[in-house]
Amino acid sequence: MDLELAGRTALVTGSYRGTGAGIARVLAREGARVLVHGLEPGQSDEVVAELLAAGGAATAVCGDVRNDAGAAAVADGVDAEGGVDILVNNFGRAEGRGWFDGNTEDWNGMWETNVMSAARLVQRLVPRMQERGWGRVLFLSTVGSVRPRAQMPGYYASKASLANMTVSLAKELAGTGITVNTISPGIIATAEVRASLTRRAEREGWGTDWKDIERAAASDFMPNPSGRIGDVEDVGNLVAFLSSDRAAYINGADVRIDGGAADCV
16 A cells, blocks of 8 residues: 655654664655654664665754753754654653652653653644644554553653643644544564563573564563564554555544553553
C-alpha cells in the first residue's frame, strides 16, 4: 500500500535511538523527508547517515526539548527546513523513583520529559500546519498509562496525560485538516529490551537464540496472544499509517500496539 507520504516532512523527536529511530526508518522508506532529532549536536548523525545510505531524505535537528530554550532551538531548525507536516512526539523516558522514595523534583522531571517536551513543540510547530491546512500530530505513550505498575508512578502518570491532551488538541484543531492521535506501545524490542531479555534468558534457561527468547518472554514474562515481542518498526508502521491520508478519519484516538496484551496483566 502506498501511503503517499512523498513530499511530506516529519519531525520525530528522540529519533537518534530506539523506537524513534525505527519510526524514522519507516517514514523515510515511505517517502517522507525525516528530521532526525537528538538532544545534543551530533547525536542523530548516525541515524541520518543510515537513512541517506538507504536512499531516504533526512536532516539532523537538535535541542533539549525538556526546556524552553531547547524546544526553541528545535523549532528554529525545523523552520530552517521549511516546517513540518508530521510531528511525532516520540521523545520520553521510562524512569523515576517509587511512591515513597521519590520527591517533588522527580515528579516534575517526568512531567517536563514526557509531557511538556511534546506540548512545547505543538505550540511552536502546529500553527504552521494550520496555515497549510494539513497536518498530523502523534504522541507516543505506553499501555502502562492505563495498566501501570507500582514502580515509577511519575512516569506512568505523565504518559497517561498524553491521551487526554490528544482529545483536547483534536477538538482545538477541528476543521483544520490536522488529526491528532496517541500510540501506546506494549513491550518493544529496543536494544535495551533485547539486552535485558537476553540476560533474563540466561538466568531462566530460555536459550540464546532471539526467537526462543522472544517466544519465552511473550508467553511467560510479558504475555500476549501474538506470541512475539514488538519491533521498533512495528511502531513505525503504525505511525506511518496514521500519518497518511488513508487514516484521515482516525482522530483523537489512543491506539494500542501490544500484541493484544490488554488482559494479560
